[in-house]
Amino acid sequence: MATLKDVARKAGLSVTQVSRALNNHSDVSARTREHVQAVARSLGYQPNLSARKLVSGRSGMVGLVVPRSPDLASDGLFMEVVAGLSTHFSAREMQFVVHVAQEGEPILPVYRRLIGNGALDGFVLIDPEDNDERAAFLTELDVPFVVHGRIGENPVHPYFDIENESIFFELTDHLLSLGHRRIALLNGVEGRSYVGARLRGYLRALAGAGVDADKAITRNCKMTEAFGLVSTVDLFSPGGDAPTAIICGNVRIAKGVYQALQALGLTVPGDVSVMAHDDHLGNLQTAAFYPALSVTDAPLRDSWEPLAGCLADAITGAPLSKLQLIGSHQFRFRRSTAAPQS
Amino acid sequence: MATLKDVARKAGLSVTQVSRALNNHSDVSARTREHVQAVARSLGYQPNLSARKLVSGRSGMVGLVVPRSPDLASDGLFMEVVAGLSTHFSAREMQFVVHVAQEGEPILPVYRRLIGNGALDGFVLIDPEDNDERAAFLTELDVPFVVHGRIGENPVHPYFDIENESIFFELTDHLLSLGHRRIALLNGVEGRSYVGARLRGYLRALAGAGVDADKAITRNCKMTEAFGLVSTVDLFSPGGDAPTAIICGNVRIAKGVYQALQALGLTVPGDVSVMAHDDHLGNLQTAAFYPALSVTDAPLRDSWEPLAGCLADAITGAPLSKLQLIGSHQFRFRRSTAAPQS
DNA sequence: TAACAAATCCGAAACGTTTCGGATTGTGAT
DNA sequence: ATCACAATCCGAAACGTTTCGGATTTGTTA
Numbered sequence: 130m131a132t133l134k135d136v137a138r139k140a141g142l143s144v145t146q147v148s149r150a151l152n153n154h155s156d157v158s159a160r161t162r163e164h165v166q167a168v169a170r171s172l173g174y175q176p177n178l179s180a181r182k183l184v185s186g187r188s189g190m191v192g193l194v195v196p197r198s199p200d201l202a203s204d205g206l207f208m209e210v211v212a213g214l215s216t217h218f219s220a221r222e223m224q225f226v227v228h229v230a231q232e233g234e235p236i237l238p239v240y241r242r243l244i245g246n247g248a249l250d251g252f253v254l255i256d257p258e259d260n261d262e263r264a265a266f267l268t269e270l271d272v273p274f275v276v277h278g279r280i281g282e283n284p285v286h287p288y289f290d291i292e293n294e295s296i297f298f299e300l301t302d303h304l305l306s307l308g309h310r311r312i313a314l315l316n317g318v319e320g321r322s323y324v325g326a327r328l329r330g331y332l333r334a335l336a337g338a339g340v341d342a343d344k345a346i347t348r349n350c351k352m353t354e355a356f357g358l359v360s361t362v363d364l365f366s367p368g369g370d371a372p373t374a375i376i377c378g379n380v381r382i383a384k385g386v387y388q389a390l391q392a393l394g395l396t397v398p399g400d401v402s403v404m405a406h407d408d409h410l411g412n413l414q415t416a417a418f419y420p421a422l423s424v425t426d427a428p429l430r431d432s433w434e435p436l437a438g439c440l441a442d443a444i445t446g447a448p449l450s451k452l453q454l455i456g457s458h459q460f461r462f463r464r465s466t467a468a469p470q471s
Numbered sequence: 472m473a474t475l476k477d478v479a480r481k482a483g484l485s486v487t488q489v490s491r492a493l494n495n496h497s498d499v500s501a502r503t504r505e506h507v508q509a510v511a512r513s514l515g516y517q518p519n520l521s522a523r524k525l526v527s528g529r530s531g532m533v534g535l536v537v538p539r540s541p542d543l544a545s546d547g548l549f550m551e552v553v554a555g556l557s558t559h560f561s562a563r564e565m566q567f568v569v570h571v572a573q574e575g576e577p578i579l580p581v582y583r584r585l586i587g588n589g590a591l592d593g594f595v596l597i598d599p600e601d602n603d604e605r606a607a608f609l610t611e612l613d614v615p616f617v618v619h620g621r622i623g624e625n626p627v628h629p630y631f632d633i634e635n636e637s638i639f640f641e642l643t644d645h646l647l648s649l650g651h652r653r654i655a656l657l658n659g660v661e662g663r664s665y666v667g668a669r670l671r672g673y674l675r676a677l678a679g680a681g682v683d684a685d686k687a688i689t690r691n692c693k694m695t696e697a698f699g700l701v702s703t704v705d706l707f708s709p710g711g712d713a714p715t716a717i718i719c720g721n722v723r724i725a726k727g728v729y730q731a732l733q734a735l736g737l738t739v740p741g742d743v744s745v746m747a748h749d750d751h752l753g754n755l756q757t758a759a760f761y762p763a764l765s766v767t768d769a770p771l772r773d774s775w776e777p778l779a780g781c782l783a784d785a786i787t788g789a790p791l792s793k794l795q796l797i798g799s800h801q802f803r804f805r806r807s808t809a810a811p812q813s
Numbered sequence: 814t815a816a817c818a819a820a821t822c823c824g825a826a827a828c829g830t831t832t833c834g835g836a837t838t839g840t841g842a843t
Numbered sequence: 844a845t846c847a848c849a850a851t852c853c854g855a856a857a858c859g860t861t862t863c864g865g866a867t868t869t870g871t872t873a
Contacts, residue, residue, distance in 0.1 A: 130587060132829060143853045156851055175587030179521035180829030183858045197554040212539040215571045226568035229557045245517030474859060485823045498821055522859035525828045
């Protein structure tokens, strides 16, 4: 491998100046810079990350640590996350790597190892929980990280997130404004921070309309088609106080809900209004639902670019105010909502 | 982070001796070694990989590069591979990381980048193909790697593999010995090296029994249930020269075959004998098939330990003869095979 | 006791990079 | 001619580790 010294010799300059030229420092003339870059290219020079890390403290490698779990593998989510992040870190000349922890292995020591030996500059945290130990740990150790989502009410960490609270407020509010008073919420697994945010949005809308929330019609589970299906069957079981509308955490759930409603002989939106949040996972076309599904639309895949940028900036020491990013979302009203039957 | 110098000071020794003590070198007394280790532990010392890499040329990090692909994510295979390798490299105090290349991105430049900046010591190659460019490239650059499988007839690279050729020879031979003469083979995707090996074993057995191979009844495809199902339907389509036995590349295929046969009103093993190779993926219980499926048994999960060991040894410069490992397999004859109907 | 080998230790150099402080030019104003 | 100043360059030190060659101590044998 060609080293800086090789480039310096061939360019007839000092190692110092070559380094500065390649890193776009100020005190190197344009002519020299171009010359050095040309020479470096011709030699196929690549900076040695270890050497760089040793002196500058940065290696340009960042990582994602995931616990081994059958869930992660099964849906396409994991690959989507990894590929998306990989792409956008590459674009920033950073290496993105994944470390899979063993099942049941405590996760903090894994981070400690990865940090201790100085291989990685920072981390991306996904699936944050309400009191996320990883975030606390990394904050404590002063290691840069970015969270996909927010932890707590007033987060003091870098993040990229969508307005889950607002989204579910608006979803609920729309149904309320149509006249619905009994609105079911099929939410994700308890403990995840976005699940809490969504619930808060839902409850705030209900409270605003003076409607009492009923715990019997908000459910938490992994967001699958099966969840939507069995929940719906259960919600409409005879003798129960069935809802007139259902809000789904994602489109997969909505698919299950549609199936169950059809099986139960109930129509959308005649008997039941259905809405969902659409993260564009699992290529379910919400417009192709029958009737077309009304959704809030915020593709998950729009997260990776800001996340990568955020971590990159966090590592270079940008102020927190520049590291708290919010993604946009859109309402797409279609045909799955209507006023409730009297 | 505590450095070697810190440990040396606290232990009252030179940096040199501390390094030697921690790395189990010869010329350090047992008493010193223990003392040093105790001090290191008390300080939470972790060697800096970058510094180590710089001088010794080894960082203790190895990697797997996978192209982004929807396939990989969907079946549990990818997670199984990653988790297995991760586990066994950890046990060897090595860090195992995954790099996902972008879809359609040429793979060699990715390796070049990863090697050039000196982050990784070696690679694990999975899904080798007949003329694998990655292996050629890494050999050329003299970068250690280990292949899960073999490339070519007389491989000159480190590998761990099972005897695919023998396994499919024996599978075929068994059916031949029962009297079958028309044996279908549902193989994996063409180009993969193990697929070629399996075909060779099958053909050698047929040739040994003086049976002409018929290309019409050997099929190549991704090894899914659907493949088994549609192939079977096709093989037994009216007017065709149907086989009396089917060999499946894995159990998933066999499941599809069973389904199709049942739908077609054909019995196992009365009308058709079925065998498969079982890699224990996708927790399909072969003994729970009805009738219980006869298989060759070689759990894929037994591969990760030897693969990790092999790469570790390759990096430390072990001779090739110690780096070519073969896994064992077992025959499990159950109730899915019988002599063909006259 | 002298000589020698083995066991145990250490200083210094090296790996490839960044960066601090200073050195060397060239330019224009005095 | 002198000075100030910017623009452009360079030497040397530093990062944390391993390793080479040699130094010191200890034990053994003549």
